[in-house]
Amino acid sequence: MLNIEIKKWKIPLLNEKNFVTTKKINIDFWLEAIIQLNYSDKNFLSLIENIIIDILLWNSWSEVYSNFSLSLEKINKEIKKLSSDYNLSNLNVFVWIIEKETLHFSILGNYSIYLIKNNKIINIADWMQWKNLEFSYISSWNIWQFDNVYISNIEILNYITKDDILEISLIDDSEKKLELIEKIISQEDITEQYDMIVLNCKKDIIAFQKNSFETIKNQFLNIKDKLWENKQVQIAIEKIKSRIDLNNKYVKITFFSVWVLVSISLLYLIISQILIQNVKSSIPAEYKNKLIEAQMIIEKTTKDLWNKEVFTNNIKKAEELIFQVREQNIFLNDVKKLLDHISSLKKQLNWIESFALTKDKSQVEFDSSFSVNWIFELNKKYYFVWKNSIIWPYIKWEQIKKYDYPDWEEAISADLSPDWYIYILTKTYRILMFNKQEYKYINVEWQKTWENAKSIKTFNSNLYLLSDEWNQILRHKPGVNGFSSKFWIIDDNDTKNLKIYDFAIDGWFYMLKNDLTIDKIITAPTYFKRSIVINWLPKNYTNDGVNEPKIFTGLNLNYIYVLLNNSIWIFEADSKNYKDVKAIKYIGQLEPVESKINTIYIPKDWTILVWNNKWVYTINFEISDWKVVVR
Known part of the structure; x- marks a missing residue:
């Protein structure tokens, strides 16, 4: 296990605006948790602390990472409920699960967490500062001998220099470390409450590691003694001695060579096990770094939504990193969050407006028959x-x-x-x-x-x-x-190799073809077929093959609507006169949240009737800044 020291500093303030609490919880004999919260309301702080403790204690911990992920999801739900009654914009929460020498942690808000390793300072909370009111992904680290971790609700390096942190980390006694940190910070002009946590390897663990080879040696000696006490073994050894001249130099060389080979084999086995263990412990760190890199790319890409080419290339790089992690079947909760974030960004890029089929939009309910x-x-x-x-x-x-x-x-x-x-x-x-x-x-x-x-x-x-x-x-x-x-x-010459998914009439005929291109047939005063140019199309304008696409328009409609892949695509013609339409431009999609569209009807622009197996809903929308917005 790890050695944990917590120091609480209470600065006397006339008007306290920031309350801090830190708790260490024994979840199991091999599992501990640390939670730290800070918020402006002391009563709320106690409430959310109790909720988190209850969730951690009542959860099953057969698989630590998966169960921690499940606990965070439950905590997220509880915080979301509380956000309707409290302004939680300044809430910060830190949760750390300690499994032997492995730390799994996640944060909501802002924390400074520094790992001192090999005389280097690593900010292991970097890129985990989420603006959303929920825990971000889980980060996992192994803490070895001479490693130190410092955690606080204040930015530690604003008050202590890097050289001081490195020098303090050389001290064995964690209490003395905290005393020196307190002394340095007390000289600074600090006006908020803060707690400090220090973690490092326990000495008994280090001693155990040092004596592990001694234990193996003693086991070999015990086996040797037991064999020597066995009479049959003694008889066999005496027979061998009588037949072999141990004073012969060639025999001595042979025995020495065998001894060398056995020693090398044992050494190889020991080194192999150490390397295998190191490789195993480095795998999660390697893939965690891939997720961090993907997160950095995604954060950067949010500024490039206006540039489709740059956005697409960056998102492709992020997805490749995420898929590599997913193939290892690890950090699956973090993978899902990042992929959901990418999906949300893609919707923004492609002007996809989601809508929920809620009861307030419902018009008619039918039974399942x-x-x-x-x-x-x-x-x-x-x-x-x-x-x-x-x-x-x-x-x-x-x-x-x-x-x-x-x-x-x-x-x-x-x-x-x-x-x-x-x-x-x-x-x-x-x-x-x-x-x-x-x-x-x-x-x-x-x-x-x-x-x-x-x-x-x-x-x-x-x-x-x-x-x-x-x-x-x-x-x-x-x-x-x-x-x-x-x-x-349609003229016979135009029917060759033609497949029409659907057609709609606004005076002339819109034909939605099997490649999702659109033609318009004009029959008077003379017949001709016009290929309609579709501008600003996103890359997801493809047919998934589940249902046949449908096209809707009419004399009373200003827009052309296509029901495709469970989304309603909306296009605007380049002319209000149906006879003069040569091109249409994509202006957005309407996509239901966790529901299936069976059929739609459009009585007028900006109003769509939607049927989803049980209810008929009315969806109203408008065009704002050239984009579709649900009202």
């Missing part, structure tokens, strides 16, 4: 369409009315027309129209059946179907006894 596939809203009345039925009209606080499809039909696509008709494309490639609580099959003229299709859209009373080959949009105009036969929107 109902799964919404499409949402529509007209005159503040909701239509919820799923594969076997429609709920219409949904009015809050009124009884739900559900209408099942006839003939056990199942919907594969649906759309709402401006005249309040819902058109449903079924699994049997028939089209149902729902109006005034009734269903009606829609006929198609000059065709025996409707063509096989993947989705249906309506615009200006026309029906538009995406072909089952994903490369053609088919138009059907209203006719005398239903709808007219199909008319091909």
Whole structure:
């Protein structure tokens, strides 16, 4: 174990603004903890101290590092709760777990912690000063003979020179060290309370290390004595002596050579074990330094968000270091924190705005048996369409009315027309129209059946179907006894190697293709296809393949929306006139926190209805400084 000395200095102040407390706790016979706190409120200090002690004592310590990490997470949660009632901006907390000669520590706020090793001063708390109100990563150090550690809530080197610290560290008695430190600091103009902690190896541990070889030697001697006392061994030795002339110089040389070889082998084994132990103890330090280097890169990179190339290169370097540590299956809590920090920075870089699907945003709740596939809203009345039925009209606080499809039909696509008709494309490639609580099959003229299709859209009373080959949009105009036969929107020459994920209509046709590029089809006065330029795209504009992307726009919408990889991407066209759009620019993403988007509906700009398996939510946003902001 380590020798721990704590010195508390109480400076008489008229108006005390900084209270300090330090406690040493015996968690187990082989495990100790030190906690130090300083804060402006003495009562709160006692409260948080008791909370930390309770968490440390009640935790299981079968695996020290993992259990310490778990304890810090619990402490973080408790501090977060207290922050709603207290201003904790000046709270500082230090927690250190001592496992034999190994120190595991973490800090919240600011502390000075110096390790004196090989006549060098190492600031082992460097880059651990976090502005956030939570503990940062865990740092681990082995303390060997002649090493000293100094910990305080004040910056030690502001009051004691480096030469003085190195000279004081040569003294064996820790109490004398603290007396000299107190004497030096008392000569300075200090106006705040402070505690000082000194740690070093215990003498009994050092003595044990010095006598370890003596113990091994004694064990060998005991084995020799026991063998010599054995009569069979004595008889065997006498026989060997009678047959070997020990006075023969060649025999002597042989015995000496064997003795040398055995001695070298034993020495090799001893040195190997020492080197292996040193290598093992240096591995955590090596990978801890990688995490510190990654943290330094990340901190520096926060200033380079405006420069995407520099940011990307730096983050790549930091991730490579972090992944090297993760592969060793160590410091996993610290790895997670740093990767979460990187994820947050990437979101800032890519203008990703997160939103929580909380109850205050919820509009409708359904039981688990109902799964919404499409949402529509007209005159503040909701239509919820799923594969076997429609709920219409949904009015809050009124009884739900559900209408099942006839003939056990199942919907594969649906759309709402401006005249309040819902058109449903079924699994049997028939089209149902729902109006005034009734269903009606829609006929198609000059065709025996409707063509096989993947989705249906309506615009200006026309029906538009995406072909089952994903490369053609088919138009059907209203006719005398239903709808007219199909008319091909896309020229045959443009259908080659074409795959359309989805399409949307604002007067002309936006096509979202399988490579996530967007084309626009203009049909009058003459047909032509225009490739839309997408500006300012982030690198995460890729399809993860889990769900097919969807595109949304309309005559009443100023923006183009794409549902991709559980995020809502928002783009702005370069012209308000749908006929003149040649390019769109990316302005941001909306991403739910720990939730899945099943479908969305956009009744108007800045308002999105979101369905996530149980609730329908309303998400409102605005564009501020060219970025998307959730209201």
